[in-house]
Amino acid sequence: MSDPVQEKRKVVIDCRDVSVRYLTGDFKSIGLKEYILRRIKGDYHVTEFWANRDVTFRLYAGDMLGIIGNNGAGKSTLLKAISKIMVPSHGTIKTRGRIAALLELTSGFDGDLTIRENTYLRGALLGYTRDFMDKKYDEIIRFAELENFQDHYFKQLSSGMRSRLAFAIASLVQSDILILDEVLAVGDGSFRQKSGDKLKQILSSGVTGILVSHSIRQVRALCDKVLWLHRGRQIAFSDDVGKICDDYMKFLQTKKLPEY
Numbered sequence: 001m002s003d004p005v006q007e008k009r010k011v012v013i014d015c016r017d018v019s020v021r022y023l024t025g026d027f028k029s030i031g032l033k034e035y036i037l038r039r040i041k042g043d044y045h046v047t048e049f050w051a052n053r054d055v056t057f058r059l060y061a062g063d064m065l066g067i068i069g070n071n072g073a074g075k076s077t078l079l080k081a082i083s084k085i086m087v088p089s090h091g092t093i094k095t096r097g098r099i100a101a102l103l104e105l106t107s108g109f110d111g112d113l114t115i116r117e118n119t120y121l122r123g124a125l126l127g128y129t130r131d132f133m134d135k136k137y138d139e140i141i142r143f144a145e146l147e148n149f150q151d152h153y154f155k156q157l158s159s160g161m162r163s164r165l166a167f168a169i170a171s172l173v174q175s176d177i178l179i180l181d182e183v184l185a186v187g188d189g190s191f192r193q194k195s196g197d198k199l200k201q202i203l204s205s206g207v208t209g210i211l212v213s214h215s216i217r218q219v220r221a222l223c224d225k226v227l228w229l230h231r232g233r234q235i236a237f238s239d240d241v242g243k244i245c246d247d248y249m250k251f252l253q254t255k256k257l258p259e260y
Contacts, residue, residue: 009060012208018091051077066223074232097176111155144168
């Protein structure tokens with residue numbers, strides 16, 4: 001039976017039987033001529049690897065989905081497919097609205113530029129105008145706790161400082177869908193709390209979010225739905241976040257998958 005409350009909310013992300021396949025083989029290391037000759041001779045080898053198989057879920061406006069699973073479960077690949085960086089091999093993904101995908105926080109920075117210069121550079125890459133960045137610059141630096149480092153070169157910063165700056169800029173993103181891949185694991189404990197509070201503020205505006213995190217505590221605190229992936233396959237999708245997280249923690253101890 002359909003949920004009348006859900007039906008009144010608009011569907012923002014609809015994934016149906018999504019599968020993503022990688023191909024590896026001889027084509028990685030040979031030229032076109034050699035490729036053609038091997039195909040003719042039948043001496044051409046390709047290996048298939050399915051990063052995701054038959055993943056299905058639906059998110060409504062304002063939902064926050066946590067994706068959990070071991071390394072290699074297919075979490076980041078699924079995010080890339082939803083972000084339209086990759087095209088599913090099978091199945092469909094329908095999204096509604098502007099997507100902001102924060103998959104690699106510290107990419108797009110220049111180590112030989114200062115924090116100030118990199119802030120404007122990153123803002124430009126995200127599509128912000130110079131006027132907008134002028135108004136937001138001080139807020140970004142305060143949030144990143146880098147007031148005393150503005151003229152330092154980016155390469156001189158610690159990894160934590162770099163991530164704090166990246167998150168501070170990225171949190172300005174104005175979107176309908178916000179996709180986050182381990183971006184809340186930045187900085188020390190106090191900054192992780194601050195970044196989590198900032199995310200809650202963003203989500204309270206009606207943004208639909210997806211969070212990949214190895215921190216079950218974060219998933220419990222921030223998400224109202226959870227998707228569990230294992231070796232590319234969907235184990236569970238539920239709004240009972242607590243139960244699925246408990247089952248996942250038991251699995252990590254016993255290595256036995258539950259039956260749903």
